[in-house]
Amino acid sequence: MPLIDQPLPELLKYRGLNPRPADHDAYWAEALRDLAATDPRPELRPNPTAATRHVECFDLWFTGVGGARVYAKYLRPRNSHPGAAPRKLPAVLQFHGYSGHSGDWFDKLGWAAEGFCYAAMDCRGQGGRSEDSGQVKGPTLRGHIIRGLEDPDPRKLAFRQIFLDTAQLARVVLSFAEVDADRLGCFGASQGGALALACAALEPRVKRAAPVYPFLCDYQRVWEMDQAKEAYEELRLFFRAFDPRHEREKEIFTKLGYVDCQHLAPRIQAEVLMFTGLMDPICPPSSQFAAYNKITSKKDVVIYPDFTHETLPGQSDRTFNFMLGL
Numbered sequence: 001m002p003l004i005d006q007p008l009p010e011l012l013k014y015r016g017l018n019p020r021p022a023d024h025d026a027y028w029a030e031a032l033r034d035l036a037a038t039d040p041r042p043e044l045r046p047n048p049t050a051a052t053r054h055v056e057c058f059d060l061w062f063t064g065v066g067g068a069r070v071y072a073k074y075l076r077p078r079n080s081h082p083g084a085a086p087r088k089l090p091a092v093l094q095f096h097g098y099s100g101h102s103g104d105w106f107d108k109l110g111w112a113a114e115g116f117c118y119a120a121m122d123c124r125g126q127g128g129r130s131e132d133s134g135q136v137k138g139p140t141l142r143g144h145i146i147r148g149l150e151d152p153d154p155r156k157l158a159f160r161q162i163f164l165d166t167a168q169l170a171r172v173v174l175s176f177a178e179v180d181a182d183r184l185g186c187f188g189a190s191q192g193g194a195l196a197l198a199c200a201a202l203e204p205r206v207k208r209a210a211p212v213y214p215f216l217c218d219y220q221r222v223w224e225m226d227q228a229k230e231a232y233e234e235l236r237l238f239f240r241a242f243d244p245r246h247e248r249e250k251e252i253f254t255k256l257g258y259v260d261c262q263h264l265a266p267r268i269q270a271e272v273l274m275f276t277g278l279m280d281p282i283c284p285p286s287s288q289f290a291a292y293n294k295i296t297s298k299k300d301v302v303i304y305p306d307f308t309h310e311t312l313p314g315q316s317d318r319t320f321n322f323m324l325g326l
Helices: 024-036 106-113 160-175 191-202 219-224 229-240 247-259 261-267 287-293 315-323
Strands: 045-046 055-063 069-079 089-095 117-121 179-189 208-212 271-277 299-304
Touching: 024 160, 024 191, 024 247, 024 261, 045 106, 055 106, 055 160, 069 106, 069 160, 089 160, 089 191, 106 117, 117 160, 160 179, 160 191, 160 247, 179 191, 179 219, 179 315, 191 208, 191 261, 191 271, 208 315, 219 287, 229 247, 247 261, 261 287, 271 287, 271 315
Parallel strands: 089 117, 089 179, 179 208, 208 271, 271 299
Antiparallel strands: 045 055, 055 069, 069 117
């Protein structure tokens, strides 16, 4: 078969290349303390344009670290609120691709009709409604990967805050009276796949996670494969603009290691179902397996040998059935 990366037997053993900061555990312990100290102040506003006979639809706002107000669409079966339902319901969180947003309401209605509570988050500063309140020293160039990379304080990395937003969303949804705190899942594709991994890593009550070709994994491997293009383009542009001779290469990749999903993966306790196209030039398979191979909980990977960073036939149905097991 054609290859753009390592053969599958090698992928199943690959352990990643990007450095892990020595204080990685302390970094995320402090981040979670920051999250615990942040009052989410959730607000549910009925969305009259989206409500149906069987599903209630809400604009959900909550506060993330740093004070940003973060937006999510929240759906629940009608009459599922306290006093009307004989049992609590499972919940699923959805995360979107890089620079995108939570999408339309329509494609989410089936989940609520099946009995799920469902939340789809807009990442701060991207294509949706969530605020980006971060302030960092140094250039931000174009994207969130390198936002804060030149700031001396690694806590200013943009994806630290976005990863924490996923955990805050989980905590907010788990606080709702209609949600069964023992049945929470999350999923997403590309950036959404990375955020599903981050959410499961930072919120241990997540029981199932279904990342689809996850982004934000093994940055140095992506760069060394000359795949710092498309979604990862800002890595190449950053080096060309601010470190053209790569004199700080080790420092930069080590700092990115704080927000590399492969280093968060060992924290995951949820059951994981990952989907990977072996011809993916956007998020190379080896970068995805760097994270997958560090997951120690129950896991499986669904392989699409001829597919790239695109719609994977049957993936949505398989994810849906996987979440039915919550």
